[in-house]
Amino acid sequence: MRIALFVTCLADTLFPEAAKATVRLLERLGHEVVFPEDQTCCGQMHVNTGYPDEALRLVRRHVRVFAPYDVVVAPSGSCVGSVRHQHATVARRAGDERLASRAEEVGARTHELSELLVDVLGLTDVGAYFPHRVTYHPTCHSLRMIRVGDKPLRLLRAVRGLELVELPQAEQCCGFGGTFAVKNADTSTAMLADKMRNVLATRADVCTAGDASCLMHIGGGLSRLRAGVRTVHLAEILASTEADARGAGRDAAGVAR
Amino acid sequence: MSSRDLILGRLRSALGEPRPAPVEVPRDYRPAGAVAADVDLFVDRLTDYRATVHRCATPDVARVVDDVLGGRQVVVPAGLPRHWLPDSVDVLPDDDLPTGRVAAVDGVVTAAAVAVAETGTIVLDGGPDQGRRVITLLPDVHVCVLRADQVVATVPDALARVDPHRPLTWISGPSATSDIELNRVEGVHGPRHLHVVITA
Amino acid sequence: MTAPGRPAGATGDGTTFLGMPATAPPGVGHLRGDEPFPAAARRALGDAQLRRNLRHATTTIRDKSGAVIGEVPDWQELRAAGRAIKTDTMARLPELLEQLAAAVTAAGGTVHWAADAVEANRIVADLVRATGADRVMKVKSMATQEIGLNEALEAAGIEPVETDLAELIVQLGRDKPSHILVPAIHRNRAEIREIFLREMPGVDPGLTDEPAALAAAARRHLRETFLSTRVAVSGANFAVAETGTVAVVESEGNGRMCLTLPETLITVMGIEKVIPTWRDLEVFLQLLPRASTGERMNPYTSMWTGVTPGDGPQQVHLVLLDNGRSAVLADEVGRQALHCIRCSACLNVCPVYERTGGHAYGSVYPGPIGAVLSPQLTGVADNASLPYASSLCGACYDACPVMIDIPSILVHLRAEAPHPRAEAATMAAAAYTMDHPALYAAAQRGARLARLAGPRGRGLPPPLSGWTASRDLPAPPPQTFREWWVER
Incomplete structure (x- = not known):
């Protein structure tokens, strides 16, 4: 299958390993990955901060860039949520009904990674190997906006060597919320503190999720605490193989073994 | 311009023209008549909310009232079947009694209009055997007598049976509050003891 | 089209006339706080x-x-x-x-x-x-x-x-x-x-x-x-x-x-x-x-x-x-x-x-x-x-x-x-940049300069200091995804 990668600006700029892992994983599964290079950002930050007029040009760009592809994947529930649920709204607000309906078409063809693997490709075992104790944070937009349900957990349960431990109060927000983390830094930090307490209670080595943004938040807090727990994107775990593990004592996700 | 016209004018301009499209209400939930009433469930729900349930044959109602209120003064609505009342209670029929008089009695015995099994609710509609609202409010013990065939399954069933033009009181267990740390505590301003007598 | 939040026929300059929807008046009641959230x-x-x-x-x-x-x-x-x-x-x-x-x-x-x-x-x-x-x-x-x-x-x-x-x-x-x-x-x-x-x-x-x-x-x-x-x-x-x-x-x-x-x-x-x-x-x-x-x-x-x-x-x-x-x-x-x-x-x-x-x-x-x-x-x-x-x-x-x-x-x-004026300017600039892939790629390279802000971003000014008060920033990677993609 020919699959267009919607990398997301955050993964592109700050977390390229998640995006590279997505490419490696899909190629390993026998698919062709293309990267439309004119893509930049879906505009979610603009929309959620109150700048839909500024976001319009980004929505238009996104729709134009991805319209030619039948299947689009992103390693982010949040950005997929924005494409699927916000783009048409932004277009309609600007009175551009044609853009809105094109945005809806692109949105319907855009999948978060676990959705693509489970729903489109029909896989739960992707042949991954990741010998670590892992806990999964479901991230709000994956959970409640695009409703990936237990797809990520089904994928994780099939990873060899992986010990999955349940995260207490998993469905509570980590406190990121885009610019919320800065505009309401104190409240965001209080939410993060509880999330970190729950992560640490699992005694996992790795906290994973389907969104680099939430992982950046949780990871930033854990790093400040020097807690010794790594945050690793779901794609990196699913891309890891025993061959990776044999090299250099580090797996594909860079976690020392 | 009156405030009435002002407000209605504001609302009409807020909705604009053309008006929002009419909405069809999907009523895919269980409507009245969809579920059979389950008296055992009713008993379970009442008990869960700290009401005391008595099940007896019709002729035995007076014995149950005697057990609960024997030797005490009881206000009753004018149309209450007198054979429900034992000789042991001091019966005060409500004949437009002053509020202070009603507040001074120990208990009240009434019938009910309908009851809801799923929620453990009895509904009073001010009928002759239920009386004015005040008499079931001020006494500390309320004994409510109803026939098993007055128990319906669900809230829609009950609403379909009562008359909106009568004053209605829906009662689900004794007076309670959740205002302290969101825990339910029974016994605030209404009757602190609710006895429901279900006759076959 | 009518701007959202404003009914058809509103004057839009803050004036109202009889029959137009009106907000709750200030100075009475409890709908307004004394300070921002x-x-x-x-x-x-x-x-x-x-x-x-x-x-x-x-x-x-x-x-x-x-x-x-x-x-x-x-x-x-x-x-x-x-x-x-x-x-x-x-x-x-x-x-x-x-x-x-x-x-x-x-x-x-x-x-x-x-x-x-x-x-x-x-x-x-x-x-x-x-x-x-x-x-x-x-x-x-x-x-x-x-x-x-x-x-x-x-x-x-x-x-x-x-x-x-x-x-x-x-x-x-x-x-x-x-x-x-x-x-x-x-x-x-x-x-x-x-x-x-x-x-x-x-x-x-x-x-x-x-x-x-x-x-x-x-x-x-x-x-x-x-x-x-x-x-x-x-x-x-x-x-x-x-x-x-x-x-x-x-x-x-x-x-x-x-x-x-x-x-x-x-x-x-x-x-x-x-x-x-x-x-x-x-x-x-x-x-x-x-x-x-x-x-x-x-x-x-x-x-x-x-x-x-x-x-x-x-x-x-x-x-x-x-x-x-x-x-x-x-x-x-x-x-x-x-x-x-x-x-x-x-x-x-x-x-x-x-x-x-x-x-x-x-x-x-x-x-x-x-x-x-x-x-x-x-x-x-x-x-x-x-x-x-x-x-x-x-x-x-x-x-x-x-x-x-x-x-x-x-x-x-x-x-x-x-919106705060500075924020609005930043958002507009960001949208412009992100609508121009070449500028965007240059900005990504510039993000690496964030390292100059000190280890883990702790030297950043407000509002970003709101983040770094309790959270480290990720170290910028040596290469963006799109750089990697071009090289592979």
Whole structure:
């Protein structure tokens, strides 16, 4: 299958390993990955901060860039949520009904990674190997906006060597919320503190999720605490193989073994 | 311009023209008549909310009232079947009694209009055997007598049976509050003891 | 096309004329806070006792509510019906209000129309004065808190007595409500005992902090008030246009006391509380208790239609309150905030509310619903920080028994809110850059310069220091994804 990668600006700029892992994983599964290079950002930050007029040009760009592809994947529930649920709204607000309906078409063809693997490709075992104790944070937009349900957990349960431990109060927000983390830094930090307490209670080595943004938040807090727990994107775990593990004592996700 | 016209004018301009499209209400939930009433469930729900349930044959109602209120003064609505009342209670029929008089009695015995099994609710509609609202409010013990065939399954069933033009009181267990740390505590301003007598 | 948030025909320059939707006036009532949410939240977050009380209470109610909702096989169908009934109601609001007013009048009640808080307060005070009473007893009502009725009555020489236990705790403690359902949710049993010992005349000095003992103390304290007060003021949970029936849902029996014992009953209801038909109650009477107190049914629900000769108040008034609701209705996206049945489920599941409590929101309507309702009632500029008081986690939407899409309204209102000039410039520049891939790639390379800000970004200036106060920034990677893609 020919699959267009919607990398997301955050993964592109700050977390390229998640995006590279997505490419490696899909190629390993026998698919062709293309990267439309004119893509930049879906505009979610603009929309959620109150700048839909500024976001319009980004929505238009996104729709134009991805319209030619039948299947689009992103390693982010949040950005997929924005494409699927916000783009048409932004277009309609600007009175551009044609853009809105094109945005809806692109949105319907855009999948978060676990959705693509489970729903489109029909896989739960992707042949991954990741010998670590892992806990999964479901991230709000994956959970409640695009409703990936237990797809990520089904994928994780099939990873060899992986010990999955349940995260207490998993469905509570980590406190990121885009610019919320800065505009309401104190409240965001209080939410993060509880999330970190729950992560640490699992005694996992790795906290994973389907969104680099939430992982950046949780990871930033854990790093400040020097807690010794790594945050690793779901794609990196699913891309890891025993061959990776044999090299250099580090797996594909860079976690020392 | 009156405030009435002002407000209605504001609302009409807020909705604009053309008006929002009419909405069809999907009523895919269980409507009245969809579920059979389950008296055992009713008993379970009442008990869960700290009401005391008595099940007896019709002729035995007076014995149950005697057990609960024997030797005490009881206000009753004018149309209450007198054979429900034992000789042991001091019966005060409500004949437009002053509020202070009603507040001074120990208990009240009434019938009910309908009851809801799923929620453990009895509904009073001010009928002759239920009386004015005040008499079931001020006494500390309320004994409510109803026939098993007055128990319906669900809230829609009950609403379909009562008359909106009568004053209605829906009662689900004794007076309670959740205002302290969101825990339910029974016994605030209404009757602190609710006895429901279900006759076959 | 018409800009969202502004009805067709509005002048758009801030002037209004008769018949145009109007926001709630300033200077009266409790819809506006004294400070922005982040500042108020910061203070609340520092109160460890408050945090413990809130965590305990919201956890308790979430568990209870979840259990009784789980018992209902058709919960989602009821939610969908509730949403549709409310959508239909808003589309026909003027006609339904006229129908309601006619039905209430036909049943012997008197209907009053209040364009705003000032008029509603004046109507109620005049009605009380006409009875000759100098004291009224009140059933907990959000509408009367919203309009500041107690203060207005006091100014008119009339003493308002709150009879709901939590409202009594707030009134005796000279405090402010912090939750829609449980206004004293921020107080634990020990604090409540302290307030009762200090403020309740004749209270038993041996009062314990057992909830049952505290409830009994309130029972004794209010008994004489119930028996001797001739006028009561209530709100309304529902008013049925078809029949003129008004319903009040409560627990303690204080509502029944106020609705039954006095000679005069004055009910103040927001105009959005009308529902079209008697049958519609079958939906809301199932949704509200389970979503609200987590009960299958609340202990008491009272319904009355005008005056019943010989039973209950013989003077029955209904005050229909606009106070900004017409302005909410004018916003096609935001109007669904008027669907709210005041259950407070969204507060109980909100991670922000759980940590800050209700006072931080400034308005009597706190939590997620408050963050969308208050700014619309007052105009967004007067509550500009509230649409941002959410991480957009979406828990409120899932919990709402009438499926109000609160996250979408929050995002919509953020677009209406006044923006800081520097932020607006940055956002515009970012959008421009991101619409030009070459500039964007250059900016990505520039992001690596963030390293200059010191290890883990700790030297960044505001507002980014808001992040780095408690969180490290990721180290920028040596290569962006698109650089890697080109090289591979």
